[in-house]
Amino acid sequence: MDLFDHQLIPVRLTGERQSQIAFWPNWLDNDRADSLLSQAINHIDWRSDVIRIAGKTIPIPRLQQWFGAPKTSYTYSNIRLQAVAFPDWIEQLREQVEVQSGERFNRALVNYYRDGSDSVDWHADDEAELGFEPLVASLSLGAERVFQLRHNLTQERLDISLPHGSLLLMGPGIQTYWQHRIAKTKKVDQPRVNFTFRYMAQ
Ligand SMILES: [Mn+2]
DSSP, rough: OOOOOEEEEEOOOSOOHHHHHEEEETTTTTHHHHHHHHHHHHHHHHOOEEEEEEEEEEOOEEEEESSSSOOOOOEEEEEEEBBOOOHHHHHHHHHHHHHHHOOOOOOEEEEEETTTTEEEEOSOOOOOOOSSSOOEEEEEEOOOOOEEETTTTTOEEEEEEETTTEEEEEEETHEEEEEEEEOOOTTTTEEEEEEEEOOOOO
């Protein structure tokens, strides 16, 4: 792990206000990234959740799991996720992300995109439970997918390709002024797992 091998990508918020994305494209070496990917795919108890839109029940196009303090939960799009305690191997990863970013994280939403037909639509990680201007640290494992960002007011776009073992930290205000997605793609037939670390006060 090389603390200095990273890029700071400037991100416009509004008026004079700027934020940034910190990006470590080669954060984990290949062997560790490989072993974490297979550990995640084989040992996380993946949930297949549904959302209800206009009375219809639609499965979300990915699997997921939510880790945090036992007896806490997280709700988005009317999906209530009861927290699973951090297993040791994810706890170790959480601590490593804290050291690298200099920020605190005590929750992880983990997404499993089984192939290019899995996706997440435009959204922001802005649930009230995450507090004001939450930071989100995102570790990517497996197939490289394009992380797309779109400014809410100007429609400005920013695309970042996320390689196996990369770490990306979205700075303050980005969830307020931007949305992000992982679009479906026919070019990918391999799985991707994404650990997104967050902080919640309770
Ligand atoms: Mn998100």
